[in-house]
Amino acid sequence: MIKETKNVLLVGVGGQGIILTSKIISTALLNAGYDVKMSEVHGMAQRGGSVTTQIRYGEQVYSPIIGKGQADVLISFEKMEAMRWIEYLKPDGLLVINDHEIQSAPILSGKAEYPEGIIEELKTKVKTLIIPATKIAIELGNIKTQNIVLLAPLTKALGLENIDWEESIKNNVKEKFIDMNLKAYKKGLEIS
């Protein structure tokens, strides 16, 4: 078990399943014996806005929030959100990015354009792992499992393969969605 505190920042857009993913990860870490803190965003920011959860784990964790330049892994469920939060990633950290665009209000109303070349820009700055999680989830039959497709690449990047992630998925999703999510997890495992 590692002693120093590890920091995982999950970012995306409200409704992408970020809070559930964080729950699956943090409860599994607790069961594996780590001290864990996790910070969420509620209220007005949830209405289609940019959403983050922050997970910190180690022997003893104090602050529930991650500082700039401190995340070991930044996992972005949406491309532009990776740009917004990249300054929180350690320069030698890992970016896991879902190759998926969600337009924000200024783009929808034609006041701005969705920036091109995001992944190319990010790849020049930091170690980047690109996962087409939304595309895979749609192919698997439910876009809502995009979060679970990203789980295996993330946990592998953190060196947490020894944790029983399938068990944590079973404990945190509703019974009728378990099979669908396990399928998504296994697909994520295949490609990571």
Place this chain on the structure above:
Amino acid sequence: MKVLMTGNEATARGAYEAGVTFASAYPGTPSTEILENLANYKEVYSEWTPNEKVAIEVGVGASIAGARSLSAMKHVGLNVAADPMFTYAYLGVNGGYVIVTADDPGLHSSQNEQDNRYYARHAKMPLIEPSNSQEAKDFLKEAYKISERFDVPVLFRLTTRICHSKSVVELEERKEVEKKPYKRNISKFVATPAACRKHHVELEEKLKKLEDFSSNDTWLNREEINNSEIGIITSGISYEYAKEIFGNEASYLKLGMSFPIPKEKIKNFSSKVKKLYVIEENEPFLETEIKAMGINVIGKEKIPLTGELNPDIIAEKLLGKENKKISVNPEMIVPRPPTLCSGCPHRGLFFELSKRKNAVITGDIGCYTLGSADPLNAMDTVICMGAGISAAHGFSKVFEKSGEEKEIFGIVGDSTFFHSGITSLIDIVYNKSKVISIILDNRVTGMTGHQENPGTGYTLMGEKTEEIDIEAIVKAVGIKHVKTVDPNKLDEVRSAINEFTVLEEPSVIITKWPCALKKLREEEKQKYKIKTVRYQVNHEKCKKCKMCLKVGCPSISFDKNVGSIIDINTCVGCSVCAQVCPFDAIEKAGV
């Protein structure tokens, strides 16, 4: 058993374990989940009240009746509830009583970042500040002991990062506490001037004893001596941030009970270290007290007073350290502000209001504050709960006198109307202005995450109850012109507005349609005839005029080659865009 809990869940658990039997609250971020979680413990009677003042008043009643009771609210809610709180501090308790205030440094979801620690001093109540979920649970249990031992209500202060951060909590069993017997006690509980003159003297005596307790007799305030170079006095979440940066390289005086301030303990601690910092978020609450004691301390000259504190700020301001960061081209980051959801029933109303160029629209607190955002921009003011209606009356009276001909609309949500809009509407009738008040009844308290309210027909604990009829209230206070409309039907909204803007008397429009995110009961599905149609753009008819973009729906995007595009996965079929399209290019999908 160890579990991960948010500060709010842990506070609820603490109340449960402490033997609390009565809890009341009005929902408000970041406090809402305290009562939502308490309602899961059947041993505790929990209720949503119409507003925070009522929450404290019923809590006080329960406490005088002999129960351990709790009331919870967000920081600005305590402004509404301050009146009974101040007086109850004078009277003292029967069953232990704790008021939980959840402050919002950084304004994640609030209109200010007031520091409610000052309320403890102002109302003369002990103040308890946990730093994490375990402490939220344990300290709350201690708060009840303090309340009953010293015969005072206790203020229990959380902040957003404590409320909404999960950390490890060791659960314990509930300990039933026998209800205190109730006997009529006029000299204690009837707040006459004569009684309260005495109560004030007694309260000052209690505060002296509490200060002694705070310094010498409570585990809530503790020293961690690691070295004699740097000492840090801190409380709440700031303690965790300070530990994150200084670790064991500093000594700490961690204050779990920060009012009455433990002067002796502070004096003693300050003598043990060479350099003394006070690390606190927002106001210099501790610092001012410590400086008044003649102790030299570094605080707000380094740590900012505004905004949310974090470990980075402490490292930078006190140690001059800054982490290396990755920077990218900032032009490649487009803002992602919150928006009204796809199918939000507020959209139709605000679209119609956005077209009225001679209007003043006073808004209120709720999702509908987003009516002020691009592209609708249909709002002039937002102040506080209730002001949506009352501020409109002020506008109306001034314009009446100055001769400015304006259409004045006052906006309020259903829960906000029950909270403090009713008295505002009475003022409009009583003092005769011709404001058009619009009550946005989306059948739920939306912004805070879908709580029941007096208009939904259900209680916090899930019981069916009287569904309070907004239209009947409006008529009962003397409004003669009332129309209830479906806000998804733009012509209905428009004709109600046109009819009422020419009146010389006050009027009310009620827009009634459930929140698009609400999990509907069967009865609601039938009542509102919820259909599952979706809409799509017929690109042969689309002239790329962008009219549909003016409703600001997150399901509609625009491609300059093909025109508007509706995302069929997120469209909920409200049809507002189809009604707006001048070329009938938006059609039901699959037709």
